[in-house]
Amino acid sequence: xxxxxxxxxxxxxxxxxxxxxxxxxxxxxxxxxxxxxxxxxxxxxxxxxxxxxxxxxxxxxxxxxxxxxxxxxxxxxxxxxxxxxxxxxxxxxxxxxxxxxxxxxxxxxxxxxxxxxxxxxxxxxxxxxxxxxxxxxxxxxxxxxxxxxxxxxxxxxxxxxxxxxxxxxxxxxxxxxxxxxxxxxxxxxxxxxxxxxxxxxxxxxxxx
Numbered sequence: 001x002x003x004x005x006x007x008x009x010x011x012x013x014x015x016x017x018x019x020x021x022x023x024x025x026x027x028x029x030x031x032x033x034x035x036x037x038x039x040x041x042x043x044x045x046x047x048x049x050x051x052x053x054x055x056x057x058x059x060x061x062x063x064x065x066x067x068x069x070x071x072x073x074x075x076x077x078x079x080x081x082x083x084x085x086x087x088x089x090x091x092x093x094x095x096x097x098x099x100x101x102x103x104x105x106x107x108x109x110x111x112x113x114x115x116x117x118x119x120x121x122x123x124x125x126x127x128x129x130x131x132x133x134x135x136x137x138x139x140x141x142x143x144x145x146x147x148x149x150x151x152x153x154x155x156x157x158x159x160x161x162x163x164x165x166x167x168x169x170x171x172x173x174x175x176x177x178x179x180x181x182x183x184x185x186x187x188x189x190x191x192x193x194x195x196x197x198x199x200x201x202x203x204x205x206x207x208x
Contacts, residue, residue: 046124051080106131125203
């Protein structure tokens with residue numbers, strides 16, 4: 001048996017959008033189950049996101065600490081952001097987020113992993129990139145606002161992040177998945193075997 005996720009879409013008898021927010025919305029679908037019954041499913045419609053595990057030449061990851069109101073925590077995270085423009089190339093979005101949040105650029109980009117963050121209740125898909133060969137970005141720093149105005153930046157050794165993840169001290173989805181995927185890739189076929197930065201992404205198709 002091949003262990004691989006496959007696309008599939010069950011019949012929807014009715015749909016509505018009871019809430020529309022600035023970036024996301026909530027949709028209600030009446031979905032036909034395998035036995036012919038109909039079940040109502042509510043979920044958040046999300047445009048998708050990108051995240052960047054950026055490693056410097058000392059094997060430290062660029063991380064930031066930001067307040068997240070829904071969970072009432074300040075979380076350490078890797079640079080990330082929404083795919084604001086439909087069909088936007090995720091690599092370009094990731095490069096933008098790394099510049100805006102960390103004022104860093106990278107010469108070597110790979111796809112680390114693709115995930116659905118909460119597939120039971122949200123359509124968000126995230127592509128996590130590995131970025132290496134870092135240098136300070138040129139030009140003025142991006143002007144931050146709201147939660148980002150209180151953001152802290154740091155560079156933390158990968159080994160320290162792994163220990164804190166397994167100790168239950170770090171919880172951000174992209175940081176956890178990104179760091180552990182990095183360790184798995186190193187222990188497997190190596191980082192050079194990772195997919196190229198422009199690899200297809202069926203969850204969020206894009207133009208090169």
